[in-house]
Amino acid sequence: MSTADAHLRRAVALRDSQDLAGALDAIREAASAAPGDANVALGVAQVTFEAGLDAADLYGRAAELAPDRLDLQRSRASALAAEGRQPEAEELLEALLARHPAWIDGHRCLCGMRATAGEVDFARSFRSAVAREPENFGLRMAWFHVLATARLWDEARAVVDEAEALLGERQASLLGKLFIASESGEEAANPSLFDRVEHVQDLGLDIARVRHFLRGGQIERARDLCVRHMGQPTMRAFWPYASLAWRLLDDPRAQWLDAGMRHVRAFDLDFRAEELAALAETLRRLHTMRQPWHEQSVRGGTQTERPLLLRIDPVIASARARIEAAVRRYIDELPDHDPAHPLLAAPRKGLLFSGSWSVRLRPGGFHSVHTHPMGWLSSALYVTVPEREQRGAAPAGHLRFGTPPPELALPLEAYGEVVPVPGRLALFPSTMWHGTVPFADGERMTIAFDIVPNLKA
Template identity: 45%
Template sequence: MMALNWLQIGLAKRDLQDMEGALEALERAVAETATNPVAAFAYAQVLFETGRNAVSAFERATALDPANPHLIRTYAAALAAEGEAERAQSILMDTLNQHPQWLDGHKSLATLRVAIGRRDEFDESYHRAIAALPDSLSLRLAHVHLLSTARAWDDARACVQEAIHRLGPNRGLEIARLSIESESNGPKGQDPNLFETVADVVDPGLDLCRVRHAFRCGAIDAALARAETYRNTRQARLFWPYLSLGWRLTNNPAAAWLDGSGDDYVCAIDLGLSLDELADLAANLRDLHTAQAPYLEQSVKGGTQTDRQLFFRPIPILQRVREKITGAVHTFLDDLPAPREGHPLLSPPRDRPILFEGSWSVLLKAGGFHSVHTHPMGWISSALHVELPSETNAGPAPAGYLQFGEAPPELNLGLGPTHQLAPKAGTLVLFPSTHWHRTVPIEAGERLSLAFDIRQPA
């Protein structure tokens, strides 16, 4: 078979999440055409995605395609994963010195620095690049977005003001300024007319901020009206959770149509894991918790989260658990009510292969918890509890519980949880990705879990 065919087969198997099959095919492709940069990159990428040592493969790939920014970014991630974080930073910084407007590179370096505990200098490359290119609007907006994600509101606000002083009035900077004012609950954070200066701008990200702002100001009807416009769009999954809040606040029966009554769409399934299997799973998961701090965009507070897809790793216990989980998801789908047109959980087809949008582990320390959030990239989300603190260490109930339905506290809506589940080791909890959920902090001990999102089928 020609090498090009092996490359195509490898990429197709990767798309189907048959990672071992993809690796085998791509290895053949590289063996038959050692100078093909696409095959070399794909092979290194799959090595990295499956948790294998990939640095040497990336070095061969970069020799063939030294100017490919996507390759350099993943090469740096592989170096960091294999304990060479300083070298990873050096490669990213060298490339950024040559290409200061490489926005993905800035974000990768900032993310790496947070993960290795260097939060105090996580955005240093942005400052350097802006000093070199002070008139670059894209650089300044990317920096502001990073600071906003990190909830470093004072720094974000200062960066916007500096950019306006340098570049003059600008629509993008005005949107950033207003979004920061709203999300940080600044002096005008309760002004219902805050976004009037950009009333003509139609943008999903801005509209999501407008919806949140309307809720914060008590303008429930306005929030609902704007969110409703996205029901039949590709961005609908961003807005369903907010429609749920608005419908509950207005006693609209659509809330029950969307979320069910109580725990209709929340299912707890015992995976039948033995104590030895749970111990094996816990030991392997703990080995993967190498980060020093949670990533900026995650809901984890007081703990860490693993990187890359857990279920792509050829670790026997993980693959056994993946198989059990796939069966549990099929059971969950079989037990759902009949399809409902337009419903985010019930309308997609249920006879397609189960694909994972992401799979990861979370280790929470004393005081750790998940803040209120949803999973807009998923269709069905989950929590598999693996190790739990004793009841004494966890604290009085509902410490450590998984709670659903509570509104984000920063919106000041006063909507508490609709239902909750006590965690149990070996029990998988499945629920719609649009459900608001959080975990209640534990007082002491550690809580180890595994989670994933199921990709919505096309």
């Protein structure tokens, strides 16, 4: 094994264990040993980016060594935007899309940049690409999905209609039309809306069908569809909906799964006031976007990009140490192992962050009701909260659990709430429905993250 390969393997192992400082040292050693290796150059850029440092020019160096790799160029554009160089990022993506109009990941990246900058016509790159490749059905459906995620129903419907007028109805366009009909509310009460695709096996379709069945009062059908995924990895997307169906049917499995607020814990961490102030100032510098991504739960605020708790920053590292200690305590105090339960079945020896970010809400801001299907444990660490006279009467600003998504119009009450206090960390199962109540004035800033078991521990 060459010296470069040895350093590269060590860098990968350290990155996998989420030691970004060690990984960065190792990958730089690999680059010194193999300065012309494109994969090593990409590794330097990637680890630098994940560590919260400027990486756009490093991606540029890697791109010189591997000029045909579009995925690398997409990462370079994301790094440029993260460094406040969004005009350069957009120019790069526009030039690449001019040469590769069917590059869907490039379109999505560009759309995300423009949407978070507050642009109304954020998806315009698709329009020009479809004009160049009018028979590219997949490109048209990617355009549809970007618009549907933003809940721009009329625009999304127009894209599907044009695709079918030119190329005929296909399964993807049919599913798109059914999704709009249900989620927009136009045919939410139609019990047979999804019957013609009963035979289609598709994860996204099954989620759409479950939501439609719940919304339309077909609770048994929703339950049966959820249960069909039990024992499979896909079930993590259906546990929250199974909970709703079981609660509506008075099935004891709802109590087994959620246990009310039993698995929701609040820890008041030992931050001094000046430490929270320093943490708040650090986080504010990272909130550079004007609007959240459309697929996020944030309403009236912004969310940071990049893995927040992996950043090489002493203020964030101090917060991470406190967080990890509280998470370890939460895990150690869980009830006995249950091999069928999504929270209690997981191994408990080691843990990893599967995502971490900060959310800064403006007056009137809130989180829509949602879950975290990619996590095991989820969280909210309050860094700043509005003063009592600012936020309004309780429960303004509270973190609420168990309330269904309001668009499903289900007669279920919340299990309970966590009151926001600076330095308080709420931990809860990722399968639990949760959202926040809007507040009147002030700033509400949190650190949030998902935890997954470290299967290598």
